[in-house]
Amino acid sequence: MRRSVVRGVGGYLPPKRVTNADLAKSMDTTDEWIVERTGMKQRHLLAEGQNTSDLAAEAANIALKNANITADDIDLIVVATATPDHPFPATAARVQAKIGAKKAFAFDVNAVCSGFVYALSVADQFLKTGQATRALVIGADAMSKIVDWNDRGTAVLFGDGAGALVLEGVDATHPDFERGVHSTHLFSDGCHYDLLYVDTIAASAKQPGHVRMQGREIFKSAIKLIGEAVEKVLAHNAITIEDIDWFVPHQANLRIIEGISTHFNIPMEKMVVTVDQHSNTSAATIPLALWEAARDGRIQPGHRVVLEAMGGGLTWGSALVVW
Ligand code: UT7
Numbered sequence: 001m002r003r004s005v006v007r008g009v010g011g012y013l014p015p016k017r018v019t020n021a022d023l024a025k026s027m028d029t030t031d032e033w034i035v036e037r038t039g040m041k042q043r044h045l046l047a048e049g050q051n052t053s054d055l056a057a058e059a060a061n062i063a064l065k066n067a068n069i070t071a072d073d074i075d076l077i078v079v080a081t082a083t084p085d086h087p088f089p090a091t092a093a094r095v096q097a098k099i100g101a102k103k104a105f106a107f108d109v110n111a112v113c114s115g116f117v118y119a120l121s122v123a124d125q126f127l128k129t130g131q132a133t134r135a136l137v138i139g140a141d142a143m144s145k146i147v148d149w150n151d152r153g154t155a156v157l158f159g160d161g162a163g164a165l166v167l168e169g170v171d172a173t174h175p176d177f178e179r180g181v182h183s184t185h186l187f188s189d190g191c192h193y194d195l196l197y198v199d200t201i202a203a204s205a206k207q208p209g210h211v212r213m214q215g216r217e218i219f220k221s222a223i224k225l226i227g228e229a230v231e232k233v234l235a236h237n238a239i240t241i242e243d244i245d246w247f248v249p250h251q252a253n254l255r256i257i258e259g260i261s262t263h264f265n266i267p268m269e270k271m272v273v274t275v276d277q278h279s280n281t282s283a284a285t286i287p288l289a290l291w292e293a294a295r296d297g298r299i300q301p302g303h304r305v306v307l308e309a310m311g312g313g314l315t316w317g318s319a320l321v322v323w
Contacts, residue, residue, distance in 0.1 A: 039254020113311020
C-alpha cells in the first residue's frame with residue numbers, strides 16, 4: 001500500500017494584468033456586468049512569445065523549490081492542459097526540457113477545466129503502484145490564445161496561468177502515510193461536448209480555433225455535476241462537510257462556488273476563492289488556488305482539502321487530499 005503525499009506547491013501568473021475596465025475599452029462590456037455575473041475583477045494574460053510550457057515550467061520550478069528538491073529528483077511529469085504549445089509533442093515534454101528533469105517520463109492529460117483533478121488521479125496511480133516515486137503534476141492553460149476576442153460572452157471569462165504540485169509516493173510504514181491523496185473520482189459525459197468546445201478540427205486546422213460555450217447550459221449543469229462529485233468523495237471517505245478544512249473548487253464563476261456553498265451548507269470561509277483575481281485559468285485554477293492558500297498559511301499540514309472541478313467534455317471530478 002502506497003500513498004502520494006504533497007511535498008511542494010507552486011504557481012505562476014504572467015505579469016500582464018488586465019482589469020474589467022481594460023476589457024471595456026475594447027469590447028461591449030462593463031465592470032459591473034462581469035463582477036455581478038462572474039465575480040471576476042481581473043485576469044493575467046500571456047506576453048507575446050510566451051507559451052503554456054513557459055507558464056508550466058515557472059510553476060514547476062517554484063514547486064520544486066518549495067519541496068526542497070531538484071528537477072533531477074522527478075521521474076514523472078503530467079501536465080493538464082487544453083492549450084498545448086503544439087498538437088505534439090506533449091507540453092509536458094517541453095516542460096521536462098525547460099526545467100531539466102532528465103530522468104522523468106512526461107505526457108499531457110486533456111480534460112479541460114477538470115484537467116488538474118484528472119492529472120492528479122493519473123499521477124497518483126503511478127505513485128501508488130511504485131512505477132514512479134516523485135511526480136510533478138501541473139495544470140497550465142493559455143486560454144487567451146483560443147478565446148474569440150470578438151465574443152464578449154466568453155472573452156471576459158478566462159485568464160492564463162499555471163500551478164504545480166510535487167507528489168512523493170510513500171509506503172504504509174512512512175510517518176506521512178496518513179497524509180496525501182486519499183481518493184480521486186472522475187466522471188465524463190461526451191454527449192454534451194457541444195456545450196463547451198473549440199471550433200476547429202485539429203488535423204485540418206489552418207487557423208487556431210476559438211472557444212464556443214453555451215454558458216447558461218453549462219451553468220445549469222455545474223451545481224448538479226459538482227454536487228455529484230462532492231457527494232462521492234465524502235461518501236467514499238466516510239466523512240462529512242464538517243470534517244473538511246478547505247474546499248478548493250474550480251474557479252469558473254463565483255456564483256457557481258456560492259451555489260455549491262449553499263447546496264452543501266459549506267461556509268464561504270472554507271472555500272478558497274481566486275476567481276476575482278485570476279478569472280478562469282482552466283486546468284490551472286485548482287493548483288493556483290492551492291498555491292495561494294498554502295503560501296498565505298490558510299492550508300496547513302494535516303488539513304483535509306477537497307478539490308472539485310467541472311468543464312468541457314463534459315468532465316467533472318473530485319479528490320480528497322490531506323495536506
Ligand atoms: O470552466 C468551465 C465551465 N464553464 C462554466 O462553468 C461557465 C458557466 N457559465 C457561466 O458562468 C455563465 O453562464 C456566464 C458568466 C458565462 C454568463 O452569465 P449568464 O448570467 O448565464 O448570462 P447570459 O449568457 O444568459 O447572458 C445574459 C445577457 C445577454 O444579454 P440579453 O440576451 O439578455 O440581452 C448577453 O448578451 O448578458 C449579455 N452578455 C454580456 N453583457 C455584458 C454576455 N456577455 C456579456 C458581457 N458584458 N461580457
